Amino acid sequence: MRAFISHNHRDKPAVKPLAARLRLLGVDVWFDSWEIRPGDTIPGKVNQALSVVDTVMVFWSENASESRWVNTEWETALTRSLDDDSVRVIPVLLDETPLPALLRRIMWVSMTDDDVDRAAREMVGIESQADLVKTMQQTVEESGLDYQYFHGYGVAVGCLKCGAPSSKLEGWSEVDHSRDDLYAGVRCTQCGWNEGGEIFW
Structure with missing residues (x-):
């Protein structure tokens, strides 16, 4: 699955964790924060992505309903899906804002309960939480990343400050x-970055 994440920038805190989980499930995710670089033309990058992905996830909210960008993206995706049945549009409800009429008949996923894992499972067709965890763990192991677990912090593949x-x-x-x-x-022994917390024993 190659998925485009259509969302309003004010909804990023709700959308980003799901995008990250989808990546760990093997989905090729196009998320603007990860793909657009200084000097890129935003309309050009978005148009290019919308022309090659097979799935457009429309994260719908009050913010999205007021966004010309989000409306243009889902309309473009829906038009493309009429010409190509392999293109799917998946509405993802972030709040109780009603979907536009053209999206109401499409099977949607709800994230109004903030259950990111359940939403990720629904999107990729994984039935249980255990299968979700196993799939994400397998992706990490197959990546060949050199990672370690640190008490008080968690898993780290490198330094967040200097990239060591x-x-x-x-x-x-x-x-x-x-x-x-x-x-x-x-x-980090290279730059001195330090992170941690209380351990309950």
């Missing part, structure tokens, strides 16, 4: 004896 590989990261832990709390995390 995971081999340049090290775990740390400290005890706050006055409060009897344990803290742990990860630091």
Whole structure:
């Protein structure tokens, strides 16, 4: 599946986690924040993407309903789907804003409950949460990424600040004896970036 993520920029915090999960499920996702670079013409990049993807996910909300961009994108996708039955348009409801008349008859996915995993499963046809997790884990393993797990932080493939590989990261832990709390995390030996949190023991 090659999917275009049509959304209003104010909905990015709700949309981005789903786009990331879809990538981990093997979907070739076109998401503007990941694809458009300084110097690119936005209409040109969007038009190019809409002409080659096979799925357009329209994230619908009050914000989207007021966006000329989103309306142009779904109208373009719907027109293309009339000429090519392999193109799918999937409305994704972010709130209770009614869908436009032309999108109402298309099977939609709801994210009004903020259940990102369920929405991702519906979009790619995975039945259980366990299968979702197994598929995402398999994608990570097959990627060949050198990643490590750090208590207090989680999985890291590299430094968020300087981009150093995971081999340049090290775990740390400290005890706050006055409060009897344990803290742990990860630091970069190359630039000093440091992140972590309290560990409950």
